[in-house]
Amino acid sequence: MTAFTHLTLTDFRSYQRAELPLDGRPVFLVGPNGAGKTNLLEAVSLFTPGRGLRNATGAELSRRMPGETQGRAWAVAAVIEEGGEPTRIGTGIESAGAARRTVRLEGEPVPPGRLADHQRQVWLTPAPSRKRRSWAGDRRRFFDRLVFAAEPSHAAHASAYEKSQRERMRLLTDGPADPAWLTALEARMAEAGALMAAARARTLSALQAEIDSRGDRPFPQARLTLTGDWEKMAGEGVDLAEIEARLIRALAGARERDASAGRALTGPHRGDLAVIHA
Missing domain, CATH: 3.40.50.300 (P-loop containing nucleotide triphosphate hydrolases)
Structure with missing residues (x-):
């Protein structure tokens, strides 16, 4: 304890x-x-x-x-x-x-x-409906805190992903867009991103199982889903190495588009938490 x-x-x-x-x-x-x-x-x-x-x-x-x-x-x-x-x-x-x-x-x-x-926290705060009305990024951060509580290593993976993503976007937008450097950064992103997606999928499954086990309570039930492609793959049981390989290919193929947009348009940082009252 x-x-x-x-x-x-x-x-x-x-x-x-x-x-x-x-x-x-x-x-x-x-x-x-x-x-x-x-x-x-x-x-x-x-x-x-x-x-x-x-x-x-x-x-x-x-x-x-x-x-x-x-x-x-x-x-x-x-x-x-x-x-x-x-x-x-x-x-x-x-x-x-x-x-x-x-x-x-x-x-x-x-x-x-x-x-x-060393310790895990879950916060229950007033006005939970704010998460429903807020941006996808707010809901994703809220869900990631639940993942942290279940799997502390998720914090380190998320930090590694975000750091590599920032460095990749700096190369794409400010240059020089060295292909070898970009490939190395995308490999780091894919490794951390696959681990993030898998942890989110496991936590979602555990939460849904807990909700389903309380069907006799006088409260509305909920159906939880993660809309991100990478979390969906993890939830469907796709092998971690395969998710990582697909993410590497997707990032490499999106360099020109991401450079034009000024932000990364694919990856686990784009997912969202969807909650449907059943």
Whole structure:
């Protein structure tokens, strides 16, 4: 079992300094509006890859006093107990105004994706219908957070895919579009993209099975699907190596079109989550 045993906030949002000892039991936060309850939840949410509960930048999370032109450096730290062994994790910005936060594990800097190796989070927040009305990218990010909870390695694969995609588009739009370099980047994208598609398909299958098992409840049922071609292949049982090979061919064949569009038009970053009430 994994549990938070200590949480510390420094110059984070409304908190100059706060320490919260925990013992693994459920926690209920009670207080008037503006007391800082959501700020505490947001602090905990930053121990996952991404930008947290409110999708805020690092600079937006800083505590700022009247008259200060920019927020201060901030930090959120925690002790997590895993199988009786404590692990120290932390995140924050190290200089005032910095946009990108750093992540530390036992005091050493690590990629944000490593956070998912030590604890997993699922957020249930108000107004879920916003996901239905939002852009495909918002729904995809929401679904990917569910995938992170089931398969922590998904965060690292998504990060590797996005990094290679940015480098590929920079070559296609700014040059030089070196074929060998593009081929290498597309191979990395395809490897990570195939793993992403497979993880999404597995998570979708598990969610649908959980929904179907609760048919006796007095709530509408739902049918979930992923609209991306690559996730569909994975869901149909196409071999991972075959998905990777097809994605390599698709990316190579789309270079001219992607260069003209200024963005990649094929790949798992184009998929969407569809929910139909049954």
